[in-house]
Amino acid sequence: MKPLIIGTRGSPLALAQVEIIQSLLRKGDPALSLETKIIKTSGDNFTNLSLIAGGGKGLFTKEIEEHLSQGEIDVAVHSMKDLPTVLPDRLMIGAVPPREDAHDIFISKKFQSMQELPNGARVATSSIRRRAQLLARRPDLHIEEIRGNVETRLRKLAENDTLDALILAAAGLRRLGLWRQFGDFQWQEIDFEVMIPAVGQGAIACEVREDDTGTRAALAFINDANTAACTTAERAFLRALGGGCQVPYAAHAVVDGKNLRMIAGVFDSDGKKVTRGMTIGSMSNPREVGEEAAQQVLG
Numbered sequence: 001m002k003p004l005i006i007g008t009r010g011s012p013l014a015l016a017q018v019e020i021i022q023s024l025l026r027k028g029d030p031a032l033s034l035e036t037k038i039i040k041t042s043g044d045n046f047t048n049l050s051l052i053a054g055g056g057k058g059l060f061t062k063e064i065e066e067h068l069s070q071g072e073i074d075v076a077v078h079s080m081k082d083l084p085t086v087l088p089d090r091l092m093i094g095a096v097p098p099r100e101d102a103h104d105i106f107i108s109k110k111f112q113s114m115q116e117l118p119n120g121a122r123v124a125t126s127s128i129r130r131r132a133q134l135l136a137r138r139p140d141l142h143i144e145e146i147r148g149n150v151e152t153r154l155r156k157l158a159e160n161d162t163l164d165a166l167i168l169a170a171a172g173l174r175r176l177g178l179w180r181q182f183g184d185f186q187w188q189e190i191d192f193e194v195m196i197p198a199v200g201q202g203a204i205a206c207e208v209r210e211d212d213t214g215t216r217a218a219l220a221f222i223n224d225a226n227t228a229a230c231t232t233a234e235r236a237f238l239r240a241l242g243g244g245c246q247v248p249y250a251a252h253a254v255v256d257g258k259n260l261r262m263i264a265g266v267f268d269s270d271g272k273k274v275t276r277g278m279t280i281g282s283m284s285n286p287r288e289v290g291e292e293a294a295q296q297v298l299g
Contacts, residue, residue, distance in 0.1 A: 003033035004218060007064045007073035010038040011149045016175045017204050018077050021222065024097055028221030037073050039064045058084050065091060068207060074215045076207040080200030080231055081169075085239035087207070094208035095219035096228040100171035102202035102252055104130060104195045106188040107157065108165040113188045117141065121164040124157065128269055130167045132248035133195045135271025150176060157185075167195075171202040196250035196265045196276070199234040203227055226255045229286045233260050236290025241266070241298070251293060258283055264293040275299070 006021065008014045015036075022034050043059035060082040068076045069088060080096070087093070106114050117123070117138065124146035125131055131143045144163070146153050150172045157166045170189065172178075206222070208215050230253035237251045248269055253262035260283050265276040277296040281289035 001031070001033050003035045004075065004215065005035045005037055005073045006075045006077055007037045007039050007067050008077045009041055009043075009060060009064070013079075013150055013172045013176055014077070017079065020097065020175070021075075021077055021204065021206060024222040025218065029218065032218065037067070039067055039073075065207065068209060071209075074208070074212065075219065078205045078207060080203035080205040081198040083200065083205050083207070085199075085235045090210050091207055092210050093205050093228075094216050095206040095223040096231055097204055097206075097222045098224040099227040099230070100174055100202040102197045103170045103192070104190045104197060104201075105168050105170045105173060106165060106186075106190055107154070107168060108186045109157065109184070110164060110186075112186045114138070114165075114190070114194070117164060122162060123165045123167065124153070124163055125167040126153075127167070127198070129198055129248045129250050129267070130195065132267035132269050132271045133250070133265075133274075134167070136267060136274045137194060137271075139271060150178060154178065154185075169197075169201055192252060192263060196263055197252045199238045199249070199251050200231050201252070203231050205231075226283075229260060229283050230254060230262075233262055233281075233286035233290040233293075236287040237262070237264055237293045238290075240291045240294035251290070253286075253289065255283060256280065260286055260289045262289055262293050264297055266297045 006018055008018045018036055025032055041060045041063045061078050064076045065088050067073045111117055119140045120142060122142045122144055123134060124144045126146055134141055134143060146156060153166060157163055206219055233253045234251040238249055241249055248267040251262060251264040253260045259280050262279045267274050275297045279289055279293040279296055
């Protein structure tokens with residue numbers, strides 16, 4: 001039997017996500033033969049380049065999608081929040097497994113919460129979405145850009161005595177088990193009322209070729225309808241606004257009975273202007289929910 005080849009970045013988090021996908025696939029078909037192909041992306045090659053200067057969305061997906069389009073891999077596994085809302089021709093999202101925790105996490109050696117940070121504290125993040133929402137609450141903070149994978153950022157916090165805190169996604173910390181490794185840090189889950197997550201945060205996207213019916217059938221088992229509907233709504237919101245990593249947009253949807261309930265926001269990068277809204281609509285029409293949310297925040 002021809003193995004199913006999964007393409008991914010080589011970071012510890014990317015490989016952990018592939019392990020999740022492989023485990024889910026084997027539950028559906030224990031005899032399924034699986035291989036992993038590691039592909040270096042622009043985001044991996046230019047580790048000191050700002051995400052904004054580097055072009056944002058697509059930095060961590062473009063080269064993997066090229067291998068997929070050329071038939072060199074069968075599935076591209078991405079962090080959903082890295083995936084542009086417009087996919088290359090003849091590619092599609094074939095499955096979205098159950099979502100991990102979508103919250104952002106406050107991490108510090110010195111302080112137990114954001115509320116404890118003193119005036120002028122230095123907080124590190126690579127995300128302009130996080131930056132904008134932090135400054136909206138605390139304009140006194142000094143926000144510093146930080147690059148590297150999750151472990152690298154945590155080590156930078158551990159080794160830099162002048163850095164007061166770091167903001168990371170909970171999903172990566174959980175998937176890598178880093179709560180235990182860095183157990184001497186203070187951790188605080190940031191409420192959605194304070195910081196709306198990135199579109200797709202905590203979700204994994206399995207991208208495939210539209211005409212690859214065999215792979216699509218294999219992936220159908222691992223697709224979670226609720227997560228797929230929520231992320232479809234969030235991505236529709238982002239696409240309607242024409243946004244990506246370079247614009248401080250945020251959205252998070254949850255299933256509420258037969259409906260989707262979505263909070264969304266648009267921010268100035270300095271946090272001085274914040275527009276937030278909530279939209280409720282049918283789970284059967286997630287794109288409409290996202291597009292309505294976009295109209296709402298644009299006023």
